[in-house]
Amino acid sequence: MTEKSSRPRLLLLDGHSLAYRAFFALPVDNFSTSTGQHTNAVYGFTSMLINVLRDEEPTHVAVAFDLSRQTFRLEEYSEYKAKRAKTPDEFRSQLPLIQEVLDALRIKHLSLEGFEADDIIATWSTQAREAGMETLILTGDRDSLQLVNDDVTVLYPMRGVSELARMTPEAVETKYFVPPHRYPEIAALVGEDSDNLPGVPGVGPKTAAKWINQFDGLDNIIARVDEVKGKAGESLRAHLGDVIRNRRLNALLRDLTLDFGPADLARQPWDRQEVHTLFDGLEFRVLRDRLFESLDSEEETATEPSMKVEGTVLEPGTVAAWFAETGSAALGVHVSGTWRAGTGEVEGIAVSTLEGRAAYLDTQTLTPEDDAAVAAWLADPARAKVIHDAKGPILALAARGWEVEGLSSDTALAAYLVRPDQRTYDLADLTVRYLKRELPTEDVGDQGLLFDTGEAVVEPALARAQASVELAAALADEIESHGGTRLLSDVELPLVDILARMERTGIAVDQEHLQALADEFDSEVRAAAAAAYEVIGKEINLGSPKQLQVVLFEDLGMPKTKKTKTGYTTDADALASLYEKTEHPFLLHLLRHRDVIKLRQTVEGLLKTVQPDGRIHTTFNQIIAATGRLSSTDPNLQNIPVRTAEGRRIREAFVVGEGFESLMTADYSQIEMRIMAHASGDDLLVEAFRSGQDFHASTASKVFGVDAEAVTPEMRAKIKAMNYGLAYGLSAFGLSGQLKISPGEASKLMDEYFETFGGIRDYLQGVVEEARRTGYTETVMGRRRYLPDLTSDNRQRREMAERMALNAPIQGSAADLVKVAMIGVDAELAEQGMKSRVLLQVHDELVLEVAPGEREALEALVRAQMGSAADLLVPLDVSVGTGHSWHEAAH
Known part of the structure; x- marks a missing residue:
């Protein structure tokens, strides 16, 4: 970036040109959402936009788009741009998304019937110069070089979307040997292949520039064309009509009547929540972080410079007294430290009341009495605590011997229940959005955390503790309005401690077996x-x-x-x-x-x-899947192959640990179809489950009109595919691919299925319409998923939202039931004083470690708790198995 001028700086972008360049710069197959929407052009364009806004700091900005190829140039010359390939569908569907990004960032954009984006940009830049503004034009179209002057610079992408050349008057003349206003004359002589404007055969840029300089411009060349020597001159005279036409067509219009001018293009603060919603749908997590780091949002312009907290660093021996003085007030807690693989380390703890009475504990300076006071306060269920993304800090505290009770809110979980489709729940971001303040960075100096002693603290732990407790209060009403209060208090918060203990426990593995498999593979x-x-x-x-x-x-x-x-x-x-x-x-x-x-x-x-204890300690994530399902990382133990022989051999490596007698698996049978039976109330489907017969055979007999004994394996396979697929938006085309039958046959099969199970058909139609009306779907426990794309003008996004509306209530209800079951099993284990423990949750399955002599009691406990997790129209069937390994227990 050049030194910034004191004049207003206008940035103009050629939307089509840049989007098209981004589309071909980034591989289309690597950039698409889980809904199937391609996003490479959107990503590349937005990335370039963020960079140029950050680097150039314009005061005004706008984007121009081509509306269609039907322009005045095409009317004059029917072959204009005729060689261009048909616009790929993967690109066309992304243009509305790019405009949605611009709308979210409060950047105006414009297109005009009959004219090109270049003409709009030429008009704006001309008006800006008259108004005394400096102008930058970001475009991949060289026609804009004719606009370059002392007040106008073209930023031309050199490599993909990452490197820009500054085309000043000097740069244009250096490259093309003529000043910018003469560039279209070179293009007229040489021709422009991208626009299908043929030039003079045998004449390149150097020859064209020589003629222009020799004759002082194209007009003089045309007037004195007989003076041009040699074969090139003959060629010029033979194609003079093309040259004249080219010059007429490549001249940009600078006097269009536009809806708004440069003065109306001042940069506006953008809406942080709108960007969250849009970028969540586009799945642009990294790009969103870059945006938030680089550019101010509407909320940030309204924030205080930083969150200031009056606090004290507790001296050794004063901890118990400080906690006694705070009474029963809820405290926000921030743990400074590290955690992973079921353990962690605490460096310090910051605590703060809602009113801002705060303290910081350095764990290195605690006396034994201080340590006991912290342990007693953390373990007291009557002393309410608010922690952001609490499971990691709880692991670190547990590694020091401190157990946590009384967790009244986890602000990451609270924000997740309000907006489950968001991809990140960073405390700093939530603080800006809900509290209108910024958390200080580590380099806070005198503007950071002010203490009674007057000293500034580099680590902004107290601000994070204060933000957590304030955020919990700010989110409480919103959670209630979103129907998430019960989910937070009764399901998600109790699960935090259970998952932390599961991560601490881990699961034993046979390392020799794993190594042998690795060598074999x-x-x-x-x-x-x-x-x-x-x-x-x-x-x-x-x-x-x-x-x-x-x-x-x-x-x-x-x-x-x-x-x-x-x-x-x-x-x-x-x-x-x-x-x-x-x-x-x-x-x-x-x-x-x-x-x-x-x-x-x-x-x-x-x-x-594998850790030194011979066990693998995965990390369970509560705030990743919008449906409420848990996920597993480092490593992902929910992704171990189970349908192949080799996958089952990998499961054989997960074994019972020392001091326990076996592993136990407890798996819901057809949980999602049972929830479908309950939600739809379809009599035949309910009857199929209550009969106790093979479910897929029973439903196949009803669809095909034969006795259950007459159902062939082929019939059962077809209905099984529909039982698991049609309820979640599987199309006739998708079903035909699964069953290797024609789309016509698949469509007929679908019609027969829904004719038999009319209740399912009516439910599925109703759930989409209800979601379109309310804006969200809901599980049996009230977990909502908001689907704004149900009313989108983009057909692909709308249809994907409809499939999500079909899927979310069923899959989300299944996730809720498994969580309720885990909480019930954990509570009953404690109530009965049993030593058996839950190790893993994998979708609809729990894996437990059975203590000696507890197998029968544990099986009865697990069946009772999982079977009573919800009161449905059909029974919840639980399959239980035991064995030395995970594989043996599941079979």
Whole structure:
């Protein structure tokens, strides 16, 4: 960036040009949401926008878009831009999203029937110069170089969307040997392939620039065309009509009548919540963080510089007295430290009342009496505590021997229940949004945390403690209005402590078995590669899409797959489809190579996470999935393959730990379809569950009109696919792909299914309409998922929101039931004084470690608690198994 001028600075962006450049700069297959919406153009455009707003600091900004190809230029010359390929559908669907980003950032954008974005930009820049403004034009269209002057600079993308060249008058003349206002004359002579404007054959930029300088401009060249020498001159005279036409078409219009001018384009603070909602839908977590770090939002312009807290650093020996003086007031707590893999370390604790009476404890200076006072306060259920994202701090406190009771709110969980589709619940961000203040950074100096002693503290722990307790109060009414109060108090908060104990406990593994599997899979990777090489007669990098494209589509001449920017796709689905068509042995070995690489990576990842106690301590996440499901990371134990023989062998490595007699698995049977039966009230579906017969066979007999004994395996498979798919938006096309039948046959099967189970059909139609009316879906426990895209003008987004509306109440209710069951099992274990413990939750399954002599009692306890987690129209069926390993227990 050049030194900033005191004049107003206008930034103009060519929306279509930049979006199209971003689309081809970023791979389309790598940028799409879970709904299937492609986002590479949106991401690249937004990234470039954030960078240029940050670096150039414009006072005014606007974006111009092309409306269509039907412009006055096309009317004059029917071949204008005729060579351009049809706009990809993947790109076209992203333009409205880019405009939504601009709306959220309060940036005006404009398009005009019959004219191009360049003309709008030319008009604005001309008006801005007359108003004494400095102008920057960000565009990938060289036609805008004619606008460059002492007040106008073009920022031209050089590599993708990351590097910009500053095209000043000097830079233009250096590159093209003519001043900017002469650039269109060079383009007229040379031609512009992108616009399908043919130039003079044999004439390049240097020759064109020489003529322009020799004759003092294109008008003089035309007037004295007979003086131009040589073959180039002959060529010029033969194509003079093209040159004149080119110059007329590439001249940008500077006097359009527009809805608003430069003075109306002043930058406005943007709405932080609107950006959250939009970026959540686009799944732009990293980009959102960059935006929040770089640019001020509406909330930030209304915030105080930082949150100031009057507090004290407690001296050794004073801790008990301080806690006694605070009485029973709820305290916000911030733990400074680290935590992972079921343990952690505490460096300090900051506490603050809602009124701002605060203190900081350095754990290195605590006396034994202080330590006991902290332990007693933390363990007292009558002393309310508010912690942001509490599970990690609880692990660190537990590692020091401090147990936490009385957690009255977790502000990350509270914010999650209010807006479950958000991707991040950072305390600093929530503080700005709800409290209109900023948390100080670590380098706070005298503007940071002021203490009784007058000293500033670098670590802003007290501010975070204060923010937590204030935020809990600010969120309380919003949680209530969103129907989440009971979920927070009765489900999510009790689960925090349970999950923390599960993480601390971990699950034992047989490391020798894991290592043997890793060695075996590594050997199979090499064998599969060798077999693949033998088929094609050479060695290649089997992980290289480019090398695979050569082998598959050139050497072996296989049918082409879907075309991407980098060639024909070689992803797993495409290769599997190719193998079905060709049964080529190379594909067989290639697919096996990929499978065993994944297995090897899974096992190697597990080995790396085994702790010194011989157990793996995963991390459970409560605030990731919008449906309420728990997820597992570092490592992900919910993703261990279970349907393949190799996956089951991996589960054999998870074993009972020392001092316990076995593992126990307890799994809900067809939980989501049972919830569907309850929600829909469909008599036949309810009857199918109450009969106690094989559920899929029973429903198949009703659809096909045969006795249950006459249901064939093929019939059962078809209805099973529909039982699990149709309730969640599975289309006839999707069903046909699953069952390997024609879309027509799948559609007929769907009609028969819904004719039989009319209650399901009516429920599914009703739940979408109700969600469209209210804006959200709801589980049996009142967990809401807000779906603003149900009324979107974008068909793809609207249809995906409809599928989510079908899915969220059922899947979310299942998640709620499993959580309630976990809380019930944990409470009953404590009530009965049993030593058995819950180790894992994997979707609808609990894995427990059985203490000696407790198997029968534990099974009865688990069946009772899981079976009574909700009062449904149909019974909740629980499958229980035990064994030395996770695999044995599940079979």
